[in-house]
Amino acid sequence: MYTISALQDIFNAEIEKESNRLISSGPNNLYAPVKYALSMGGKRIRPVMVLLSYNLFANDVENALPAALAIEIFHNFTLLHDDIMDAAEMRRNKPTVHAEFNNNAAILSGDAMSFISFQYLLKSKSEKLIDVIRLFADTAVEVCEGQQYDMDFEQRVDVSEAEYMGMIRLKTAALLGCSLKAGALLANASDKISDELYRFGIALGIAFQLQDDLLDTFGDEEAFGKKIGGDIVSNKKTYLLIKAFELAGQAQKKELLYWVGRKKFDRGEKVTAVKKVFAGLKVEEKTLGMVEAYFQSAISCLKSLGIDEGKKKQLLLLSQTLLKRNR
Secondary structure, rough: OOOOHHHHHHHHHHHHHHHHHHHOOOOOHHHHHHHHOOOOOOOOHHHHHHHHHHOEEEHHOOOOOOHHHHHHHHHHHHHHHHHHHHHOOOOOEEOOHHHHOHHHHHHHHHHHHHHHHHHOOOOOOOOHHHHHHHHHHHHHHHHHHHHHHHHHHHHOOOOHHHHHHHHHHHHHHHHHHHHHHHHHOOOOHHHHHHHHHHHHHHHHHHHHHHHHHHHHOOOOOOHOOOOOOOHHHHHOOOHHHHHOOOOOOOOHHHHHHHHHHHHOOOHHHHHHHHHHHHHHOOHHHHHHHHHHHHHHHHHHHHHOOOOOOOHHHHHHHHHHHHHOOOO
């Protein structure tokens, strides 16, 4: 059984090789933004999930590399377009693709990435490849649906907790569940175990997104890799803001509505004011409680997973790694 770090090394070498191959094929102005996006780093959690899940049932992890590449390229395509929609300037301590190049280049290169991901997936060899392609296509649509809900929620102040949870299940958790299930299917694991791994990924993905909400407001900017407070500035209906509206008294709700409704404002002043309301309502602590609840739900799924206990250790380590980012 490979370690997580070994799988990261295997994947990083492969994506560097493939990035170089793409840019050498031309046109350079299409593939330079792709290479830039793929070289921005990160823990490569999703492709490692594919490889790790495959390795639970088979040792030739190289056979799962095309699917791992597909999911990582697709994930980075979504980040590229998200950054355009959010007008984000930084990601992973580097200028975003549209800031480094331009909007048109980022849009077209992102479009190319979405199709390139399917090209890589089709290189996979498995008796269940059709099932994997169907899973990937369904997940890709779910991610787009989640993004649309996220944008729709920016125009509302009555978003419920249930609506928010449904949105992050689509936008974030679905791709983590897909990564784990795809790896298992490629290794010809049973549908039952593949579905159990999917549920594990969903619970872990929701915990991950809740933590991401926290980091965007209360995280360390250098460690987080992008400017803190972006969700507050853009009126993102995160769990923190939804919970704040739910718990707020009349004065606190008035303060929140004031900042959500303003079209012109000083960025720092808005972030400071909203964080002050969050602190008064202990929203940070309540969000941490939800992160822990979903993490424990993921661990419960892991415990019931019908595989060797020794092999579960790498999945547990992956979960802990995912949820122990700097704040």
